[in-house]
Amino acid sequence: MKQRDEYEVECKVHNPRAVDLVCDATFYGKRRDKLGILVFKDVESKEILIWKHIESEIVQDYRYLKEKLLELGYTIQSVTSDGKRGLYKAFKDIPMQMCHFHQKKIVQRYITIRPKLEVSKDLKKIVSRLTRNYISKIQLMLRKVEYSHT
Missing domain, CATH: 3.30.420.10 (Ribonuclease H-like superfamily/Ribonuclease H)
Incomplete structure (x- = not known):
């Protein structure tokens, strides 16, 4: 060696x-x-x-x-x-x-791995798709979550 x-x-x-x-x-x-x-x-x-x-x-x-x-x-x-x-x-x-990995980790810190609140569950879905969607689609998804939880 x-x-x-x-x-x-x-x-x-x-x-x-x-x-x-x-x-x-x-x-x-x-x-x-x-x-x-x-x-x-x-x-x-x-x-x-x-x-x-x-x-x-x-x-x-x-x-x-x-x-x-x-x-x-x-x-x-x-x-x-x-x-x-x-x-x-x-x-x-x-x-x-x-980078998307660090973005996901930051969101995960706030919503936890197994979120209980509906809004947190919705955010988790969006973040899980972060690397597979275009920014315009992610923005639309975020607006829908914001609208449905206000």
């Missing part, structure tokens, strides 16, 4: 282009262990464009990777992230949205 220091890491070959990014951080073990990685990935090609080892998830690291990508010649068309505060400022001139 090869040891970690026996591996030679190849340099990343970049192909600068216009990209839609997904940005996220993940931590190994517990967050208190302060060992994580921040990744910027191209939505279309699924290619990891750039990454950085991190101790905590801070906006400065997102800014740093964004600037590195721009220096390499990439054009960032849009960003999808977990919606952390401050990220909207870091990508202020770039269209940005919160």
Whole structure:
């Protein structure tokens, strides 16, 4: 079995282009262990464009990777992230949205996994369809829920 220091890491070959990014951080073990990685990935090609080892998830690291990508010649068309505060400022001139997974988790926190109220049940149905419907259909569904529960 090869040891970690026996591996030679190849340099990343970049192909600068216009990209839609997904940005996220993940931590190994517990967050208190302060060992994580921040990744910027191209939505279309699924290619990891750039990454950085991190101790905590801070906006400065997102800014740093964004600037590195721009220096390499990439054009960032849009960003999808977990919606952390401050990220909207870091990508202020770039269209940005919160990923559906994190949207669902936020709604779930308020309505619970097994909602009892009818309005909560209706919201749960809408959120469960979040990734399968167009925004106009979701807006219509939300208006119907609002109208029927006021």
